[in-house]
Amino acid sequence: MDRDQNELQFLGFLGIYRETSKIILKWRNIFAQITLALILPFCVIFLAHFLVSQLLSFKILDHEITRSDTWKDDPEYRDLSRKLKKEWVAFWLVRVGYFIFIFIFSLLSTAAVVYTVACVRAAKQISFKKIMSILPIVWKRLMVTFFWCFALFLVYNVVAVGLLIVWLVVVRQFSVGPALGIAVAVILLILYIVGFVYITMIWQLASVISVLEDAYGRKAMAKSKRLIKGKIGLSVWCFLGVLVCSVLVQALFEFFVVLDFVPIGIRIGVGLICLLLLSMLVLFDLVVQTVIYFVCKSYHHENIDGSCLSDHLEGCLGGDCPSEGQKAVQLEQLQV
Numbered sequence: 001m002d003r004d005q006n007e008l009q010f011l012g013f014l015g016i017y018r019e020t021s022k023i024i025l026k027w028r029n030i031f032a033q034i035t036l037a038l039i040l041p042f043c044v045i046f047l048a049h050f051l052v053s054q055l056l057s058f059k060i061l062d063h064e065i066t067r068s069d070t071w072k073d074d075p076e077y078r079d080l081s082r083k084l085k086k087e088w089v090a091f092w093l094v095r096v097g098y099f100i101f102i103f104i105f106s107l108l109s110t111a112a113v114v115y116t117v118a119c120v121r122a123a124k125q126i127s128f129k130k131i132m133s134i135l136p137i138v139w140k141r142l143m144v145t146f147f148w149c150f151a152l153f154l155v156y157n158v159v160a161v162g163l164l165i166v167w168l169v170v171v172r173q174f175s176v177g178p179a180l181g182i183a184v185a186v187i188l189l190i191l192y193i194v195g196f197v198y199i200t201m202i203w204q205l206a207s208v209i210s211v212l213e214d215a216y217g218r219k220a221m222a223k224s225k226r227l228i229k230g231k232i233g234l235s236v237w238c239f240l241g242v243l244v245c246s247v248l249v250q251a252l253f254e255f256f257v258v259l260d261f262v263p264i265g266i267r268i269g270v271g272l273i274c275l276l277l278l279s280m281l282v283l284f285d286l287v288v289q290t291v292i293y294f295v296c297k298s299y300h301h302e303n304i305d306g307s308c309l310s311d312h313l314e315g316c317l318g319g320d321c322p323s324e325g326q327k328a329v330q331l332e333q334l335q336v
Contacts, residue, residue, distance in 0.1 A: 008298035013237045016295065020287045023120060033128045034112045035283055042105035043278045047253060047271070049098040054258045056091045060084065107146065111138040113286035114211040121294065141216040142207060148217045149203040156199060160192050201228055201235045208293040227296040235292055242285045249277045 011019060024031050067080040112131050115138065119126040167188065171181045206224035210216040215223050228235060256262055256270040 008295050011295050016238055016291050019291050023287055035279055038105055038109040038112055039279050039282050042109055043275055045101050047275060051258055052094055060087050107139050107142045108135055110207050110286055111135050111142055111211055114208050114290045117287055117290040118212050138211050141210045144217040145206050145210040145220050148221055197236055204289045205293060208290050230299055231296050238288050242281060246281055249274050
């Protein structure tokens with residue numbers, strides 16, 4: 001990142017995307033190694049789960065429909081029941097395995113990319129070996145932050161479902177008109193989406209903070225909430241840009257690979273293209289999140305001294321990240 005500290009705060013949507021592209025292209029060799037080692041397996045697991053779970057769901061649905069049209073005394077009914085039990089077991093085993101591996105590779109990929117961008121910012125020599133050596137340390141901090149954010153999402157969803165149930169009871173008990181009932185339900189849905197996106201933005205920034213600062217878990221979330229003020233709109237637009245591209249790739253994968261509308265050769269080719277595109281998107285998104293972190297720091301006039309950041313990274317590399325009292329990452333407020 002060649003831009004001056006004070007210039008970063010003026011980066012907009014396109015500016016952040018351009019800065020991200022420059023970083024990836026300039027350091028393409030190291031990012032290529034990270035992609036092959038961590039991001040590519042992440043995407044393989046994601047697309048494989050998407051394919052297998054869809055195929056299992058189609059098979060389960062087909063057998064459920066067939067069984068519903070079969071007499072219970074018929075031997076075929078018992079055979080279908082046994083098949084359904086096995087298929088449901090396979091479905092949940094695949095899902096559990098997916099969440100375990102996607103969780104691990106997600107945290108490792110985040111730690112590797114954020115650490116690399118920070119080293120670029122600090123003008124520090126970086127190698128793939130150094131990146132891999134930092135992961136076991138930073139991964140633990142990211143895991144704590146993940147569980148705190150997951151708990152926040154869980155509470156948020158429980159409250160949202162509770163409000164929806166309360167409204168449905170009110171509609172039924174007091175004979176609320178359908179127009180008003182639908183209107184309030186739509187408003188609740190919009191508010192839920194807004195809150196969901198906001199928490200996602202906090203989660204993403206908190207993950208970066210967990211790698212680059214001495215705060216993690218609840219402290220990282222609180223610091224993320226403070227830093228993102230004034231830049232939430234920019235963060236959302238950057239998030240939506242990557243999300244739209246990701247949805248398009250998944251739609252392409254589902255139509256040409258999952259639904260089996262084309263010959264096997266085309267399915268394999270399109271599957272490989274989707275894997276490549278998704279890997280590039282994940283890498284791009286992780287670099288974007290780190291750039292947004294520096295933009296937010298600049299916007300709040302929090303100086304990030306290159307030498308301090310370098311010392312923090314070296315401290316983590318040695319296995320002993322500086323404590324809060326040592327202030328590994330400078331958070332000095334500059335009066336402007």
